[in-house]
Structure formats: C-alpha cells, structure tokens
Amino acid sequence: MVLAPSIPVARAAAVFQALSDEKRLRILGLLVGGEQCVCELTEALDLPQSLLSFHLKALKAAGLVADRRDGRWVHYSLRPSGLEEAKDALDALVVEPIPRAKAARC
Amino acid sequence: MVLAPSIPVARAAAVFQALSDEKRLRILGLLVGGEQCVCELTEALDLPQSLLSFHLKALKAAGLVADRRDGRWVHYSLRPSGLEEAKDALDALVVEPIPRAKAARC
C-alpha cells in the first residue's frame, strides 16, 4: 500500500466541514451519476434556489465540485481530487490501534 | 474490492462534523500513536482543560474515540470503526467521473 500524502490539518478540517451537512452530501450523491445543472439539483432536492446556490458555493470553495457554464446553465460535477484529500486525511488516522504503549506519565 | 456498506446520510454528516475542527483532528492525530490520557493531550495541545474536554466529548458522541477510566485518569483511544464509517461514506462518492451522460433537460 502506498503512503497517503499528509494533508495540512487546516485543509482537512475545511474539507470535512464542507462534508458535514446533509444537504451537501445529498448534492454530492446526485453528482456521482455525472454532471448536473443547478436546475436539476433544485428539482431533485426540493430546495429554495438560493439555498442550493449557497451550498454549491461551499462545496466549490472546499474543492469538492467544479462548475462549468454552458449558456444559461451552470453544470456542477464532482472533483475526485477533493474527495481524495479527505480520504488521505482519514487514512492518516485509520491505523491498527496500538495496544497501550507503556503508559508515559499517567 | 468489496462494496462499502452505505451509511445513512445523517450519520455521515455527523461524523464529518466531528472531523471538521482542527483541534479535534489534532487530538485524533495524537491518538494514532495509541491511548492517551487527558492530561497528556492537554499538555501536547496546549489547550484549556475544559475546552479539550468539550472536544473529546464531541469526538466520543460521534463514535470516533472511546474512553476508559483508570483511577484518576481517563484515557482516550481511537475507535477505528467510527473512522471506517467516514471512509465508507467517502467511497460512495469517490467514483470514476461519468463523462456527461446525455444531458437530460439542460
């Protein structure tokens, strides 16, 4: 297994923060099937348009989605590299639990 | 590769929420080396004791750490199963990007 590059903790916290909202997770879930325009997401999630825009902005700021303008429409898609960062951060934490290394001071 | 079990979105959001704080990520990082008592964490992180306790409580509520009382001291350790849930949630999102499935309506 290849060593996962270690992500700065501030960056990891920001990505997890973007992932910490149900509605944003649902948005990402819809994007797994491929690019979607905002109007499709609005309909699928039944959210006020400005709220959806707010969450998309958060996901974009965290590097989890990309947007692409096509005439009137803006299409959003997953950015796998953003999700990989989150996985790398988790991989740095998921390890064999060490049995209780010779208690230092307590 | 085994299919990752799919985690309820509300649960995933809660775990990511617990991971969305720098201080909590640092705590988890310290626990990778094995169990630590609160006093060790306090010293290592240079945080007010009550603040550390607050964050440990959040991590415990999210199922990311376990605690064990030993006399005066309370030792915290990673709970790998909690972290695995986060990884499973990410695995459900990290997929080959689909090339733009025949634009539905937009």
Place this chain on the structure above:
DNA sequence: CTTTCGTATCAAGATTCGTTGATGTAAGTT
C-alpha cells in the same frame, strides 16, 4: 474526613453557519 488531583459540566458570550426573501447579473428570446 478533608484535601488534592484529574476530568466533566455549566452558564455566558463570541463566532460561525444555515436559511429566507429580495435583488443583481449574465445569457438567451422576442
């Protein structure tokens, strides 16, 4: 039993985040 040590809890204030409704803007239509 009193004191001390390690940790948890609480109340209050500060900060951040999510939601709503209104307005702005860019692109296309007539």
Place this chain on the structure above:
DNA sequence: AACTTACATCAACGAATCTTGATACGAAAG
C-alpha cells in the same frame, strides 16, 4: 430594446458551535 430564464449574491435573522472561566464530581492521598 424589453423580457425571461438560470443562477449568484446580499442582508438579516436564528440556530448551532466554539471558547472561557467557574463550579462540580469522582478517585486517591493524607
């Protein structure tokens, strides 16, 4: 040009979260 469509931004508010300092609690020590 005026209008519409699709989306973004803004201000305002409430709700959740973080932080601090004080207090409470459980376990050991004296």
